[in-house]
Amino acid sequence: MTLFRRLDEHHPMTGRLAMAVEYDGTAYCGWQRLKHAASVQDEVEKALARVASHPVNVKASGRTDSGVHATRQIIHFDAPVPRSEKAWVFGVNANLPRDIAMRWVKAVPDEFHARFKALARRYRYVILNQPSRPVLERANATWCRDPLDADAMHRAAQVLIGEHDFSSFRAAGCQSKTPWRRLHFIEVHRHGPLVMIDVQGNAFLHHMIRNIVGALVTVGRGSRGEDYLAELMVLKDRKRADVTAPACGLHFVDSLYDPCWGLPSEPLGPNLLAFLGEWTGERPLPDCPMVDIRRGRPVAVPSQSTREAAHE
Structure with a gap:
């Protein structure tokens, strides 16, 4: 997918459509619509309704916590009226607040479902590790003024790879x-003052990534050893685990789908990390029952945890 191309304005698109949404979550309670607070979903549905002149209900690839950002939240909806590609993208963006934007729109088969066809979700947590408080990055990175050992954090995190009971982190x-x-996978890398925690899984529990990050920062500071996360996993008790890291550093950067759906590939966010040059969907997915189930492949008696997670 080229980043710079003219959007078609002559051929109407209708039926089931997929779109990618980018947003700064600072002002919102998260993706999901709630009665008592502003949500990204509510703003997106209102903007789509203005373009369509008809109510529109969207389904998303996943939910995000209050204050969490996204660069590739995939949604789908059934278009009630035909509109061109340009009208769907530019028209919706014209009706969205400045902290939310549509990146692209794609016609998909009726069988596509943003949530139940997703094979994996990927997040990046960004820490600005320097003595002085951040200014330009204050809304999309977490500040840590104590020196962090990113290599120790990476080694400590490897115990989390695979299928586990994450009770200590929910x-x-x-x-x-x-x-x-x-x-x-979960990786921790340093890029100058930025420490980036990159994690991908089939799905995540509420606050799971932020709770993992809180424990990893404790390891990075040298307050606990590299076996700290392994100890927490054994406890299976959130009350005995570590602090929850702030929401502002967390970015939902990819929802992965089978190539058969033909969704566009694009550079992974956030733009703070654009110099890494990685695009969506570059890394192969591991062989696991949930991926096979959602791709329609036969699976030899999946475990209860796999069956339940496949429908999250």
Whole structure:
């Protein structure tokens, strides 16, 4: 996908459409619509309704916490009227607040579902590790003024890869039926003053990534050893675990789907890390039952945790 091309304005698009949404989550309670607070979903649906002159309900690839950002939140909806590609993207953006934008729109088969066809979700947590407080990055990175050992954080995190009970890292109010999740990879890298925690999995529990980051920062400061996260995993008790890292550093950067859906590929966000040059969907997915289930492949008696996570 080229980043610079003319959007078609002559051929109407209707039926089921997928779109990619980017947003700064600072002012919102998260993606999901709530009655008592502003949400990204509500703003997106209102903007789509103005373009369509008809109510529009969208489904998303995942939910985000209050204050969390996204560069590739995939949604789908059934267009009630035909509009051109240009009208859907530019028209919706003209009706959105400045902290939310549509990146692209793509016609997809009726079988596509942004949530239930997603094979994995990927997040990046950005820490600005320097003595002085951030200014330009204050809304999209977490500040840590104590020196962090990123290599020690990376080694400590490797115990999380695979399918595990993440009870020590789920919020008290988490509504998931199971604490089991499968992490495909988790990496910690330093790029100058930026420490980036890059994590991908089939799905995540409420506050799971932020709770993992809180424990990793404790390791990075040298307050606990590299076996700290392994100890927390064994406890399976959130009350005995570490602090929850701030929401402002967390970015939802990719929702992965089977190539058969033909969704556009684009540079991974946030733009703070654009110099890394990685695009969406570059890394192969691991062989695991949930990926096979969602691709329609036969699976030899998946575990209960896999069956439940496949429907998260």
